Structure formats: C-alpha cells, structure tokens
Amino acid sequence: xxxxxxxxxIFASGLIAAVGVSIxxxxxxxxxxxxxxxxxxxxxxxxxxxxxxxxxxILGRTKVGNGISYDAMxxxxxxxxxxxxxxxxxxxxxxxYTATAIAFFILLSLYDPSPHSELKSWGxxxxxxxxxxxxxxxxxAQLLNVFTPQEIFF
Amino acid sequence: MEFLYYMGDVFTPINFGxxxxxxIGGLILGATPGLSPTMAVALLIPFxxxxxxxxxxxxxxxxxxxxxxxxxxxxxxxxxxGAPANIATTLDGHTMATKGEGAKALQLSFIASxxxxxxxxxxxxxxxxxxxxWALAFGPSHLFWLAILGVTVIGTLDSSxxxxxxxxxxxxxxxxxxxxxxxxxxxxxxxxxxVSGGINVIPALIxxxxxxxxxxMFTKGRRNDDAEVINVKKHPxxxxxxxxxxxxxxxxxxxxxGSIIGLIPGVGGQIAGLVAYDQSKKFSKESDKFGTxxxxxxxxxxxxxxxxxxxxxxxxxxxxxxxxxxxxVLLGGLLIHxxxxxxDLFMNYPQVAWTFIDSMLIGxxxxxxxxxxxxxxxxxxxxxxxxxxxxxxxxxxxxxxYSVQNSxxxxxxxxxxxxxxxxxxxxxxxxxxxxxxxxxxxxxxANFIQGSMIANATVGKATYFFTGWLNxxxxxxxxxxxxxxxxxxxxxxxxxxxxxxxxxxxxxx
Numbered sequence: 001x002x003x004x005x006x007x008x009x010i011f012a013s014g015l016i017a018a019v020g021v022s023i024x025x026x027x028x029x030x031x032x033x034x035x036x037x038x039x040x041x042x043x044x045x046x047x048x049x050x051x052x053x054x055x056x057x058i059l060g061r062t063k064v065g066n067g068i069s070y071d072a073m074x075x076x077x078x079x080x081x082x083x084x085x086x087x088x089x090x091x092x093x094x095x096x097y098t099a100t101a102i103a104f105f106i107l108l109s110l111y112d113p114s115p116h117s118e119l120k121s122w123g124x125x126x127x128x129x130x131x132x133x134x135x136x137x138x139x140x141a142q143l144l145n146v147f148t149p150q151e152i153f154f
Numbered sequence: 155m156e157f158l159y160y161m162g163d164v165f166t167p168i169n170f171g172x173x174x175x176x177x178i179g180g181l182i183l184g185a186t187p188g189l190s191p192t193m194a195v196a197l198l199i200p201f202x203x204x205x206x207x208x209x210x211x212x213x214x215x216x217x218x219x220x221x222x223x224x225x226x227x228x229x230x231x232x233x234x235x236g237a238p239a240n241i242a243t244t245l246d247g248h249t250m251a252t253k254g255e256g257a258k259a260l261q262l263s264f265i266a267s268x269x270x271x272x273x274x275x276x277x278x279x280x281x282x283x284x285x286x287x288w289a290l291a292f293g294p295s296h297l298f299w300l301a302i303l304g305v306t307v308i309g310t311l312d313s314s315x316x317x318x319x320x321x322x323x324x325x326x327x328x329x330x331x332x333x334x335x336x337x338x339x340x341x342x343x344x345x346x347x348x349v350s351g352g353i354n355v356i357p358a359l360i361x362x363x364x365x366x367x368x369x370x371m372f373t374k375g376r377r378n379d380d381a382e383v384i385n386v387k388k389h390p391x392x393x394x395x396x397x398x399x400x401x402x403x404x405x406x407x408x409x410x411x412g413s414i415i416g417l418i419p420g421v422g423g424q425i426a427g428l429v430a431y432d433q434s435k436k437f438s439k440e441s442d443k444f445g446t447x448x449x450x451x452x453x454x455x456x457x458x459x460x461x462x463x464x465x466x467x468x469x470x471x472x473x474x475x476x477x478x479x480x481x482x483v484l485l486g487g488l489l490i491h492x493x494x495x496x497x498d499l500f501m502n503y504p505q506v507a508w509t510f511i512d513s514m515l516i517g518x519x520x521x522x523x524x525x526x527x528x529x530x531x532x533x534x535x536x537x538x539x540x541x542x543x544x545x546x547x548x549x550x551x552x553x554x555x556y557s558v559q560n561s562x563x564x565x566x567x568x569x570x571x572x573x574x575x576x577x578x579x580x581x582x583x584x585x586x587x588x589x590x591x592x593x594x595x596x597x598x599x600a601n602f603i604q605g606s607m608i609a610n611a612t613v614g615k616a617t618y619f620f621t622g623w624l625n626x627x628x629x630x631x632x633x634x635x636x637x638x639x640x641x642x643x644x645x646x647x648x649x650x651x652x653x654x655x656x657x658x659x660x661x662x663x
Binding site for chain 1: 602
C-alpha cells in the first residue's frame with residue numbers, strides 16, 4: 001500500500017472512530033437512560049469495531065479500499081462543488097427548476113468530452129438541458145403535483 | 155393456489171400499463187452501465203406515491219426484474235455489464251457477439267432469464283405462505299435476532315472485510331435511532347433540524363445508492379469512453395428456443411443455483427451468475443469451450459441472475475427482513491403506502507401481495523418478449539455519455555427525495571448520506587449492510603424493548619433472549635455467518651497477494 005491510501009485510511013478510520021466514540025459517550029451520558037438502551041448496545045459495538053479498524057489503519061494492515069487517487073480527486077472536485085452548491089443552497093434560493101437547469105448545464109459543460117471550441121457542442125448541451133428540465137417539469141410539477149420551493153423562477 | 159385468484163388484477167388497464175412501462179423502462183435502465191437495479195428502483199419510488207399500493211409495487215417489481223435482465227444487453231453488445239450481476243454474461247456473450255452471433259446471444263440470454271425468473275417466482279409463490287405461517291409463531295426475541303441476523307449476514311457476506319461490513323451495519327443501526335424515541339419521546343442524536351423527525355428511509359436509499367454513482371462518474375473526468383456497439387445479424391428465435399432446451403444441464407444448474415443463492419440473505423445476484431457459470435463449466439461435456447463464445451455460459455449466467463429475483467423476496471414478504479439491497483428498496487416502496495410486510499401480509503393485504511407476485515410472473519414473460527425487440531434501442535441508450543447520466547441521476551435524486559414529504563431536509567439528508575457513502579465505499583465499506591441497518595434498526599429496537607419488558611416481568615433478559623431453540627438457531631446462524639466470513643477472509647489473504655487485492659478492488663470499483 002502506498003502512502004496516499006495509507007494516510008487516507010488513517011484519516012478516514014480515525015474520523016469514524018471519533019464518531020463511534022462520540023456516539024457511545026452521548027448514549028451513556030444522556031438521560032432518560034431508558035431511551036438510550038438500544039443506542040448503548042449499538043454504539044458499544046460501533047465504537048469497538050471503529051477503534052479496531054483505526055488500529056489496523058495505523059499499523060498499515062488495511063486490506064480493502066483503495067482510497068481516492070489524485071486524478072480522481074482532481075476530476076471529481078469541480079462536479080462535487082457544483083453539486084454541493086446546487087443541493088445545499090441554489091435549489092432553495094433560485095427555485096428547483098432554475099437551479100437544476102443551471103447545475104445540469106454546468107455539469108454537462110464540465111464533463112462532456114465534446115470540444116468546448118465548437119458551437120455545435122454548446123447547442124447540444126443547451127438542448128439536452130432544456131429537454132431534461134421539460135421532462136422533470138412534466139413529471140414532478142404536472143404529473144405528481146410536487147410543489148417545489150420557488151417553482152421555476154427566482 | 156391463491157395466486158391464481160388474483161391473476162386477473164394484473165390485467166386491468168392501469169396495472170398492465172404500469173407492468174409494461176416498468177418492464178420496458180427497466181430493460182433500458184438495466185442496459186445502462188452505472189445504473190444498478192437497486193439504484194433504478196430507488197429512483198423510481200417517488201413516482202409511485204400517487205399510485206395505489208399494488209400499482210406502485212407492480213412498477214417497482216417489473217423494474218427490478220427487467221433491470222437485472224437488461225444488464226445483459228450491454229454485457230453482450232458493449233462488453234460492459236449493465237450491473238455486477240451480468241459480469242459472467244460478458245465472458246461468453248460478448249465473444250459470441252464479436253463472432254457475429256450477437257442476436258443469438260441476446261435471444262438465449264432473455265429466454266434463459268425468463269425461464270430462470272419464472273422458476274424463481276414460482277418458488278416465491280409456494281414458499282412464502284408456508285414460511286409466513288411458520289413466522290406467525292415468532293415472538294419479540296426472535297424478531298430481534300432476525301433483524302440482527304439480517305444486518306450481520308449482509309454485513310459479513312456482502313463485504314470484502316468482515317469488520318467493515320459489521321461496522322457499516324452498526325452505522326445504519328445508529329442512523330435508525332436518530333430522532334424521537336417512540337416510548338419515552340426523548341430526543342436522540344438530533345444535531346440538525348433536518349433530522350428531528352428521524353431519517354426518512356426513501357431519501358436515504360436514494361442518496362446511498364445514487365449519489366456515490368454520480369460522484370464515481372465525476373471521477374472519470376472528460377474522458378470519452380464510448381464503447382463500440384456490435385451490430386447484430388438476424389437469428390431465428392425458434393432456433394434460440396431449441397438451443398436453450400438442448401442445453402438443459404446449463405439451464406438447470408443456472409436456475410437452481412440462482413434460486414438457492416436468492417434465498418440466502420445478503421448473497422444476491424452479484425455472485426449468482428458467476429457461481430452458476432463456474433458450476434455449469436464444471437459439469438459441462440464441453441467445458442473447454444467456455445469463454446470462447448459458448449451458449450451454455452450465457453444460459454447458465456442469465457438463468458441464475460433472474461432465478462434469484464423471486465427467492466430474494468421471500469425473507470422480505472414473510473419476515474419483513476429484506477434479503478438484498480433491492481429488496482430493502484422495495485420495502486421502502488411498501489412502507490410509503492403504510493404497508494408493513496411480515497407474516498400477516500397475506501392476511502391483511504392479500505390483494506396487494508398476490509397481485510404483486512403475479513405481476514412478477516407475467517413480467518418475466520413480457521421481459522422476454524420485449525427484451526428481444528428493444529435490445530438494439532437499449533444498447534444505444536447504454537452509450538449515453540457519463541456526463542449526461544451523472545447530471546440526470548443527480549437531478550432525479552434531488553427531485554425524488556424532495557417529493558417524499560415536500561421537505562428540503564430530506565434533500566439534505568439524501569445528499570449528506572450519499573456523499574458520506576461515496577467516501578466510505580472508497581475505504582472498503584459497503585452500502586448494503588448500512589441500508590439494512592437503517593431499515594431493520596427500528597424493528598430490532600422495538601422488539602428489543604418489547605422483549606425486555608416481557609423479560610423483566612417474567613424470566614429475566616438473559617433467559618428470554620438467549621434460551622429456546624429458535625433463539626439458539628438464530629444466534630447460531632449469526633455466529634456462523636461471522637465465523638465463515640472471517641475464515642474466508644483469512645484464507646483469501648493467505649492465497650492472495652496485496653497486488654491481487656488492489657487489482658480486485660479496482661475492478662470492483
């Protein structure tokens with residue numbers, strides 16, 4: 001195992017161990033105790049297994065999971081940022097359909113292999129985006145009557 | 155023979171229309187690499203809200219059946235399995251296609267899928283009522299152990315690492331405790347208003363299965379990975395039927411292996427095709443032809459894939475324990491209509507249960523008929539660029555999770571769990587035990603509390619939960635599944651170098 005996955009494994013399993021121990025601590029200290037009987041049972045096993053995994057990661061004995069390569073990180077980051085902004089902020093602020101159209105178009109532009117220099121590629125992306133939004137509007141707004149925040153416009 | 159009584163309900167215009175829609179849509183979705191059957195069914199759940207329970211289940215059941223079979227199209231014509239279940243089909247199916255026998259391979263795969271699938275659904279029909287009667291005798295302690303069994307079996311058998319599999323199950327069980335405690339009304343782990351009512355299963359399922367796929371597509375960057383679709387020449391379907399029945403041994407091995415594997419919770423279709431292919435090769439008189447475009451390879455793999463669909467629903471419909479991630483998603487589809495499966499499902503909702511099962515029976519035949527005609531279209535859809543697919547899945551996930559309760563909180567839960575699951579998967583954790591933990595957590599807790607109350611008033615907790623032959627049997631199965639998986643992991647490490655393990659991980663991811 002190279003240093004990259006090993007360090008990543010230590011970080012990831014350390015984080016999970018921290019969550020496990022925190023949950024166990026909360027379960028055993030919160031009141032009323034009767035409401036936390038089952039969480040205590042679960043969190044004890046959770047904490048033990050998480051610490052075990054963390055220990056194995058520190059000793060470099062983790063056998064499964066390749067972590068994330070630099071290439072994968074570099075490729076996913078722009079899309080991930082767009083997706084996070086879309087889900088956690090833009091969908092509510094701009095309206096579902098407007099935000100979805102913008103996010104969809106940006107994601108297509110970021111990951112579509114067609115050359116950015118050709119006007120035809122941009123036209124194709126716009127058409128696909130418009131088609132997708134029309135289908136989503138037909139399905140959710142018209143067929144399922146789902147009232148989304150802000151609907152189409154700001 | 156109660157299933158015959160409800161058969162007519164499948165043929166009402168709306169029900170049959172939904173069955174057709176689910177079958178054709180499922181075939182196309184199944185052929186699309188990156189869209190697993192579980193994810194396809196999870197994304198479809200929001201579209202069932204407005205439907206009657208049996209209509210929703212017909213749509214989901216048809217999609218489940220045909221996505222498994224549809225995966226063969228891209229496996230044969232593009233050498234890209236539509237789902238992990240179709241890996242074994244690629245071995246001989248694609249070689250047949252390159253030799254100009256693509257149409258024959260597709261015909262064999264759909265006919266074998268339909269035969270295997272029909273056998274599996276008949277097993278579901280005849281086993282379910284028997285097991286349901288037996289399950290009526292289960293008390294809280296047994297149901298508690300059954301829920302734990304569901305999580306541990308999937309956690310240990312479905313994961314590359316036993317510890318990480320069990321840890322995933324624990325994370326799921328913990329997530330299920332978030333919200334207000336049912337008995338005391340106390341707040342538990344509410345660290346954000348979005349989870350004050352607990353974690354809704356549907357957005358969680360959509361997030362856990364769809365978002366990791368979206369991020370995985372992002373990691374491919376702007377790479378153009380267009381695969382070449384092999385053109386198919388016409389092949390008389392009559393000859394395909396003759397060929398399937400001539401290869402009786404491969405068909406029987408595939409069907410029986412798939413059915414048995416389907417009955418074991420957690421094992422599922424991923425390995426059914428591979429095990430059937432391997433067994434068929436061992437028993438074949440022409441074993442040297444396997445891998446060179448031999449029809450037996452396609453027949454064994456595809457009959458096994460679909461034979462496991464019916465039996466994989468037996469634990470869900472009788473014990474309310476989903477035996478696979480897709481069954482867990484179907485459970486979500488039942489829960490949104492206020493139907494909780496279990497031993498009394500066939501008494502309280504016979505129409506829903508039997509119409510659903512009957513629709514799967516008819517769905518197998520429709521899948522065979524339409525599969526043969528729309529294979530070409532499905533293969534074209536399979537070439538949709540991953541950039542488009544990622545954006546579509548993300549949009550559907552956001553709209554789908556919002557529409558569950560018209561709540562932005564559900565969208566945040568979906569995205570957060572999905573994001574977390576992607577990173578967990580990269581470090582060897584698996585979504586299946588986490589989902590099972592999330593779904594079975596409330597069952598385990600409710601029965602644990604109920605059992606504790608009975609125990610405190612009678613024989614004490616230790617005696618109540620740890621004595622009696624059924625408790626012992628369930629504890630034995632839990633222990634055996636963990637011991638078996640630990641043993642297999644040790645043996646695999648002994649014979650596998652680190653490089654092999656890394657290569658296997660890369661192939662799986």
